[in-house]
Amino acid sequence: KSFQFWSTQPVPQMDETVPADVNCAIEENIALDKVRAEPFSLPAGFRWSNVDLSDEEQLNELYNLLTRNYVEDDDSMFRFDYSADFLKWALQVPGFRPEWHCGVRADSNNRLLAFIGAVPQTVRVYDKTVNMVEINFLCVHKNLRSRRVAPVLIREITRRVNVTGIFQAAFTAGIVIPKPVSVCRYYHRSLNPRKLIDVRFSHLSAKMTMARTIKLYKLPEETATRNLREMKSTDVPQVFKLLTTSLKQYSLAPVYNSEEELAHALVPKKGVVYSYVAENQNGKITDFVSFYSLPSTVMGHTTHKTIYAAYLYYYVAGSVTPKQLINDSLILANREKFDVFNALDLMHNEKIFSDLKFGKGDGNLQYYLYNWKCADMKPSQIGLVLQ
């Protein structure tokens, strides 16, 4: 692979092994008056247009662009179907900048044909805390592919971020480009096996009937952790301390600079993010677990249009085992009518997958840092979850 674009970028090259004692920027910060002032050029007939997510109509234009043109699995069985509320949540974080919701419109009909998003996120990489952005929702309309639009989007968002004094980014992708800092694997826990078999995501194993399969995945109505309840705003100060302490064990982790940032990420929002805390009899929060809702369009299926998937987000098992806490999140996701519970093998997750009946998926998720070089990480060193 020549990586025509990525070989021009400040990222480790594929054949480079970064030694363990190296953990630093690849290029030095650019003096702000030296950052390119004018936007990069788009192909003729297209123009830059920030997407104002507070404007219902524009939020729906972004929803429609993504639901029709965003990431599909290799077999084109599913396409992510992020909801409008989810996009607002993921992109309008505390301190967000409207110019980082970077769209491309056709001059002819004003249609939104491409997008790339950035949100501010302080990230700790080993022992260094760096102000970065997270890049997400890079999407080019199917009819505009192979016209080298994505490299222009990446250069333009880099420019818009650099001009604010930020020179590093974190992002994930299902594709391999120079150069992953870690390679994680998706795992899936069936909640509604009949539907997953109907859409041909799962299949009946030779020795099992449908009835036996349903029984295998059946979950209780109640959680094992009895005092587990929905998180609320007043829990934020305790969850902030609990999560901040717990994240210290990982080599890549988010740094929450305020309780407001953590509140935005974790206070429950129906249909978007679900969080639960275990509070003991002294009012102390000892554990918490969260997951987010990311449905997928089932492509080309008549009866099932959508798969409702929950994705494990952040958790701290303080008084119970991760196995019990994550099993409780399965019970809670099942109660919310999700069809499947997805999780990556980062944090402590891999240890509990087999006991909790997760199956290994066939998709990898690569973690990337932009303009930063450091030693590769095992998935269990990753404590950063991107939506």
Ligand SMILES: CCOC(=O)c1cnc2ccc(OC)cc2c1SCCC#N
């Ligand atoms: C039934 C379980 O569904 C998925 O795992 C799923 C759903 N939609 C996708 C859309 C695009 C897609 O592109 C890689 C993958 C999926 C996947 S597998 C990877 C996500 C997880 N876990």
